[in-house]
Amino acid sequence: MSQASKILSLQIELYVEESDERIDRFLADQLPDLSRSRLQKLIEQGHVQVNGQPCTSKKADVKAGDFIKLDLPDAQPLQLRPENIPLDVLYEDDSLIIVNKSAGLVVHPSAGHESGTLVNALLAHCETLPGINGIQRPGIVHRLDKDTTGAIAIAKTELALHHLQEQFRTKTARRDYLGIVYGSPKHDVGTIDQPIGRHLVDRQKQAVVPEAKGGRRAVTHWQVKERLGNYTVMKFELETGRTHQIRVHSAFMGHPIVGDPTYSAGRSLKVNLPGQMLHAWRLRLIHPVTGVLVEAIAPLPASFTKVLNLLRSRFLHNYAPY
Numbered sequence: 001m002s003q004a005s006k007i008l009s010l011q012i013e014l015y016v017e018e019s020d021e022r023i024d025r026f027l028a029d030q031l032p033d034l035s036r037s038r039l040q041k042l043i044e045q046g047h048v049q050v051n052g053q054p055c056t057s058k059k060a061d062v063k064a065g066d067f068i069k070l071d072l073p074d075a076q077p078l079q080l081r082p083e084n085i086p087l088d089v090l091y092e093d094d095s096l097i098i099v100n101k102s103a104g105l106v107v108h109p110s111a112g113h114e115s116g117t118l119v120n121a122l123l124a125h126c127e128t129l130p131g132i133n134g135i136q137r138p139g140i141v142h143r144l145d146k147d148t149t150g151a152i153a154i155a156k157t158e159l160a161l162h163h164l165q166e167q168f169r170t171k172t173a174r175r176d177y178l179g180i181v182y183g184s185p186k187h188d189v190g191t192i193d194q195p196i197g198r199h200l201v202d203r204q205k206q207a208v209v210p211e212a213k214g215g216r217r218a219v220t221h222w223q224v225k226e227r228l229g230n231y232t233v234m235k236f237e238l239e240t241g242r243t244h245q246i247r248v249h250s251a252f253m254g255h256p257i258v259g260d261p262t263y264s265a266g267r268s269l270k271v272n273l274p275g276q277m278l279h280a281w282r283l284r285l286i287h288p289v290t291g292v293l294v295e296a297i298a299p300l301p302a303s304f305t306k307v308l309n310l311l312r313s314r315f316l317h318n319y320a321p322y
Contacts, residue, residue, distance in 0.1 A: 024058040085121035147275020151283040163288035180277040181255040
């Protein structure tokens, strides 16, 4: 399936070159940054036209030669309230703050998570935070999944915001993760260079997807840190920043992250875990004002340490602290 497209302000135009599926599925394939549920609502609300005629049925079929217009309305601003949620601050000055995010903490408000997020906590901690692209995600430059712990940077000024965005775009900022995976990789180091996109069947998941079907290039470098029987502690370095990238790539190589509820289904450590054993251990970036390298290291959370100690006790492994 392919299409020619262009974006005009808030209007997206798609020319269907080949398709034999419903319009909501077609749009979800072509517009991976928009969830299928949101696209279905846009269809129902009359924001989609096919060949100049309104289309309000998500089940309508599209065929080769169809011309689709999608009007993307302005996002409705969320009512963001400061909330006195404790923050584990790793670094802070007038330009930026780096915090050690805990498991279960959502980064920014969204449907179903209107409060109790990192953004709500930051608004109470900082007097002002810049927004991004008109969407109320103040100062957020990158993100961590809800149950992934560790270092995350937030800009406190517009200058810092644009500077940090550029660093993540050009890969000047570096992110190292520690994870515990099932199994034992054959080699000690490696790189996974596989495109990631929305799963072609289960649209709630990400997967390795060919670029021709909407996947975007994703590169993860990995290194074995410790082998513990049929489990391995690994360090991951992101070259790109796709949604669920490490979790998807780990599962793709046959070694999913321990405790991952989405990508390690059917596997269990027989321990009650708060989420996947994936921790953003180290963040390195250039200070937007001074130009000095800033390195923040987030201590391992108690749950991660508990699992490590359990595995080490099982396999009587001699180890050195990281």
